[in-house]
Every structure is written in structure tokens, then in C-alpha cells.
Amino acid sequence: MTTETQGSDAILARMMALHPKIIDLTLDRMWRLLARLGHPERDLPPVIHIAGTNGKGSTQAMIRAGLEQAGHRVHAYTSPHLARFHERIRLAGTLIEEDHLTAVLDECRRVNGDDNITYFEITTCAALLAFARTPADYTLLEVGLGGRLDATNVVEQPRLTVITPVSIDHQQYLGETLAEIAGEKAGILKRGVPCIVARQDDGAMEVIEKIAARLSAPLIAHGQHWHVGREHGRLVFQDETGLLDLPPPILAGPHQFDNAGTALAALRYLGVDAAACEAAVTDAQWPARMQRLSHGPLVDLAGGAPIWLDGGHNPAAGAAVAATLATMPGPKLHVICGMLNTKDVAGFLRPIAPHTARLYAVDIPGETNTLPAETTRAAAEQCGISATTASTVAQAIRDIVATDAEARILICGSLYLAGRILSDNG
Template sequence: MSLTLQQWLSRLESLHPTEIELGLGRIEVVYQRLAISDRLPRVVTVGGTNGKGSTVTMIEAIALDNSLSVGAYTSPHLFCYNERVRVNGCVVEDCLLVEAFEKIEQVRGDISLTYFEFGTLAALLIFADAKLDLVLLEVGLGGRLDATNVVSSDISVVTSVDIDHTDWLGNDRSLIAVEKCGIARCGKPFVCGEPDIPESLLLTVEEIGCRGYFLGVDFQVESGNEQFTYTLTDEAKQEGVNVVTGAPELHPNNVACALQVTALLWPEISLEDSAHTASAVVVPGRQQWVDCKGSAKVLVDVGHNPHAARSLARLLSQFEGKYEVHCLIAMMHDKDIGGVIEVLMPCVDSWSVASLPGVSRAAKGQVILGELNNKGGTGRCFTSPADALDEIGLSENSLVVVFGSFFTASAALDYFRVSL
């Protein structure tokens, strides 16, 4: 009898001795056995410390607005695994994932694959069978040794470079940049949205021999008078196009990356229309405003590192003096909890911290509270985000920010009955 999707996912969690094992040796062999590569269309691979999923979703929206078929692979998910694999903007059904897992199982032999490697191959199989115009892949961790890098992409993107996943990538930003740049390919376009470009990244681009397009050098974003102006370049970097929009829902640097990719992929597509499409995209859990029916303003964000906290702090600065800002934070124990709190401290008037029941990687609420106290802050500790939200006063002059992880965002969106 065939396993259900949930049974497959439970099985995948126990197939490999470790949750994460970077390297392409195992997945490369199975990828070749599945004979996927010749059946894939053009591929864009998107890496970066933050902004990967948002950039993928904006390119996806632009493609769909222009009647192009597109597959998108992102991770992790908020509510259900199927969210990770979308075809033409729709999450795939259980049966497609199960069928893909069965095919992988038939050919992998004695090769042990991680949960993420299995999922990546399944997504690629589904995309290959769907006969698409474009495939978008979000890097899981790092880049050079990530499972998504088994595919030689036609365009690679690094949205940002900062410190995260230090157990795997270390805490040297220069070395992290080299790892992220490892998704680039010789002779192919490489789009970089990091404004503070590490020298190591520039050297790696030169060594690989890809064609670099850098934010602030080859393409631009400028703001003023509540408008954003994006300057995009053609493949030869000989002609620039300016487009103007209102304030985007997502980070303007990521919008700029999505638009520059669009300019390279489809020169015939209107960049003005694309800019308006990208600016209107909302990605669940990414600085997402939640409607609380006239009470407090609520903002939910999956961000989980100081770089993401700085982006959130810039957004919160717009509301200084207008609202009492209350932050509910729940994070993984292997993240820079103190660093995140330190960044947000000037923007927050009061704090709650919470544990995440059932999440083995989660930091206990008391641990987060200790970090908050170490930074000179005080707050209340709760057993779960839901318990905290029950106690937080949602008055009209308050702004409640829920931040710290995908699990935290998922719990908050579930609490407010927000579905995808």
C-alpha cells in the first residue's frame, strides 16, 4: 500500500543520520539517475541571508502576469509541506509529492538522502513533468553545497549577505559570501542585491567567470516623496530603464533584484508593469500586516537574525511616536537571540517572550527572557505565542510585532485565523 504524504515526510525525517549534511555528492548521483536535467526549462536560483523567498515570489508573480508557466520551490513552510512546491502559483497536491518520492526511492539504491535533498529532488521531478517556462529555486542553506545547486541555473541571485547559520557557515561574512556565490555559473548572469558587497564575493564572481549585475553599480533603487525609482540594465549593460512605483510591500532591494532578473530573462516584458506587480506582492509571514478588525495593528515576520531585525527596525521607525510598540519574540536556540533583541530594543516599548511547544530547536522562553534582561530589557514569559497573544492588550494605539522564526509566524497567523 502506498504511503500518504504525511507518512512519507515522517519516514524522510529518519532516513538520514543527520538533519543537515551539506554536499552535492549524494544528490548528484540520484539526480543523474532520475534524468531530470534535460527536461527542465530555464532555471533561476536565489540565495542570500534574507529575502530569498520574497524575491522568488515576485519573479513568480511577474511570470504569471505575463501568461508564463512557472514552478517555484521555497522553504521552509508555514502550515503544510505542500507550500514548498508551487506550479503556476498553486501549491501541489499530495499525490504529486508522493509519486515523486516513490520515484526517488526506486532509484536511490543505498544512497542516503537528507529530508531537504529528498524534497528538492521531488520538486525538480514535478517541475520537469509540468513542462514549464521557468523554474525558481530558493537555496536552503548557504549555496555552494546546498541541494538546489545540483542544478546549473541560467541566472543566479544573491539577495543579501550577512551572518546566520553560524554552525554551518561560520561567522566570517567574507567566507559566507563565497559560499553564497557558489550558485553562480560561468558565463551566466549573477544578480547581487547586497549593497555592502564583500571583496571576497567580487573575487569569487571573477574566478567563476559569471556576468555580475550589482545593486548600486549596474542597477539601482532610490526613494523619495513616497515613490521608488528602479533603474534596470539590459544584458549588455548598455541601456538603462527607469520605472517608478509607490512604496512596495516587500524590501525595495529585493524588488530591485526581481526586476533586474526580469530584465535579463524577458527583455520584451514591460518593466513598468512588472514593477507594479512586484511592489504589490505580499508574502505570508514576511513583514505581513494582519487585520485585527479595528483593534491594534499587528505585524508578523519570520525574520530570525540581526540582518532581518535591522530591516524590521527600519519599518518600525516609521511608527515612532504614533503607536506603543509591543514585541512578542520566540526563536530557535541556535540563533543570535541577543543580537536580534539588541537591534530591536530602540524600537520596542514593551516585550513578551514565548517558548514554542513541540519544536525541539526552539529556545525556552526563560532563555530568551534572560537574553532580554542582559540587554537591559524586561518582559513577560509565556509557554506559547498563543498564550502571549491572549494576554497582550490589543488597543487601538498599539502595534504588536510577532517575530523570530517560521514557527512563531505560523503560530501567530493561526491565532489570528489567517490562512494562505
């Protein structure tokens, strides 16, 4: 670890011990600390608040790319980070500097004192403090978990809300049914504030519409107010303003056409021009979403075998990965998979089974909640996938290239695993 990053890392390590539970959904602790800090959430540049199960990060990245092409300065908050915490906080287009991050983290820690607060809550307060003190034109806030009781849900009057596709995930916190989860996601809706709604299952859409009606929050919904599709390899978007014929999204996978549609609907509502809309789909960057690794020790270890990295970790993400693999002609992939013990492993693996030559199950390095590799292996075999375990990702790559001269490799199953790969692979 370099000396220049020890300041924030040391503070973040102490913050991990501030509350006995990693996740404890309530807004009481947020309101208490924000009040002591002078309510920075009231002084933010216009907020676009984004919730949903899948596609939040990609959609946010596209909205940011479009707004920045239009000349706007944009704050952005996302979680979790992949390699460094600094990735979570982007100030007016630039990742937060170490000195600035250390200062706002330390201020929040001092003001909070010994009171209980979760790691995500106190770091969200630090982000809001930094956003309030740095001039910008927009603030993009991505929900951490759920919506209604998420730490980001403290802005009384956002400029716009966005709900990406809702599916089953985090049942232990958000509810067992799609309707219950949709209700939690729709908790970001605010009275009179328009909401962009992505393609949804009927059950989720019914809940969102009911909550929106109660709050008189206008919905700008896929299939009703805007449409997106793929024609001759290009992205075609249509709303009441007119038609956009754009290049395909730079982010890989058929699902990114839907994410792009959601971002474009938001950008059109905000009034940007066609050039900014094109930049949204062609300039967006979002690591660990079917990302082709181009350099580093793992790439060297693989020889000429291509390696892709994806952080998806729930059944909907598995389906999205499978749809992407279906568009990539060539032999089946060797999959290296590590997951958390809170996830539906079989639900994630089942869609990718037809595209998998063999699966190598690994533990996520340094993660206390990793699913044991042996459990992942057993789940894979139950899905009809030939599977084994490997001590490390590097060992799995060695085994793959030693047995298959035409190997293609996908590392997947967790953003935490993806983060370790990006960090260790340079």
C-alpha cells in the first residue's frame, strides 16, 4: 500500500467497527449525523437518484457521459468500489483526491463520535458533504441497497428519479417477492418528481405505478412513453420528442441496449441534444461488466487466451451474461466463479450453463462472506456444468490454458471478486 492512500484507508478501517451490523436498514442514524453536519443533503446540485436491481451502475455511467458531453459538471456516487474506495465519489467529473477524501471522512467520524452508524451510512454522509462543498451542475446518486431505507434516500426533492429493472435479490433485506422488492425500490419516488422507469416485469410495474399515483409522481416508462431496440446493429430510441438512430452501446451485452434506453430517457427529459445522447452510449465507461482484460499478470499468464471479467451476481445478471455470451461466436468458455454466501448460486449459474465448457470454483480472496469453493462447485454440477475447484484465480487460469489451446475465459460471480482481479491485475 502506498503512503498516499494510508490516510483514508486507516479511517475507513476504523469506520468498519462503528456498528455491529454491516447492513441495518433505517434512516435514523443518517438524519442524526446529517443534522450535525449542517444538512449537506439540502445543498446538493440537482439530484438524479437511481435505484433498481440490475443496471444501476451502467445506466448512471451513461447518464454521466451524456451530461458531461453537454458541458455539465457532474458529481457521481456509486457502490461498491472495485479496487479503491475513491471510485465511489466522483466530484465534478474527477475521482475524489486522497486529501479531500481523508478530510471529509475524518470530519464525519469526529462529528459522529461514538454513536452507532454503519460503514455505508457514514461514508455516504462523507460523499454528500463533499458534493455540497464542490460546485457542479448535477449529482448522480446510486442506491446502495433497496431504496426506501437506503442511506442515499435523504434528498427531499431530487430533480429526477430512475428505476432500472427490478428482480429478485437481497431477499433477506428487501422481501421475498418481486412485489415487495419493487415496493422498496420505489421508495425513492418523491411527491411530484418525475421518474424514468426501465423495462419491468408486470408485477413490479404494478407496484411502482401504485406508489407513483399516491405521490402524484409522473412516470416516464418504457413501453409507454419511450421505446428502445436494436435495428441492423444500431440502437434506435423513440419518445415523444422524436427518434434517435445511434451506434450500439460501447458497454458489452444485449442488456446494455435497455440500460442505454433508460439513460437516454433521462437525458431527453433533462433536455440535452442528440450529440450528448450519442456520447451516452459511445463514451460511457463501467469496469467489470463483460470487460475484456487487456494487460496485467493474469493476461500474461493466459498467453493468448482472452479473459473477460463480469461482476454480476444474481439470476438476472446471469441471464444478461448468458445473452452476451450468445452473441460471442466461438468455443464455450471456461468460467472461473467466486460468489458471496448470500447469493442464489444456482440461479446465477443456470443461464450460463449452456455456454460453459468447465467451471473452476474459487473463494473470494480476503472476503469473510465468500461462498466456499466446494459449495460453488456442487451448485454448478447441479446445473449440469462440469466443475472443479481451484486454490486461486491464477491457478485456475494455469489449469485452463494447460488443457485447452483454444480456451476463452470468463471470471464472474461477484463485484468483490472483480475488484480483487482489477486490483491484483493492475
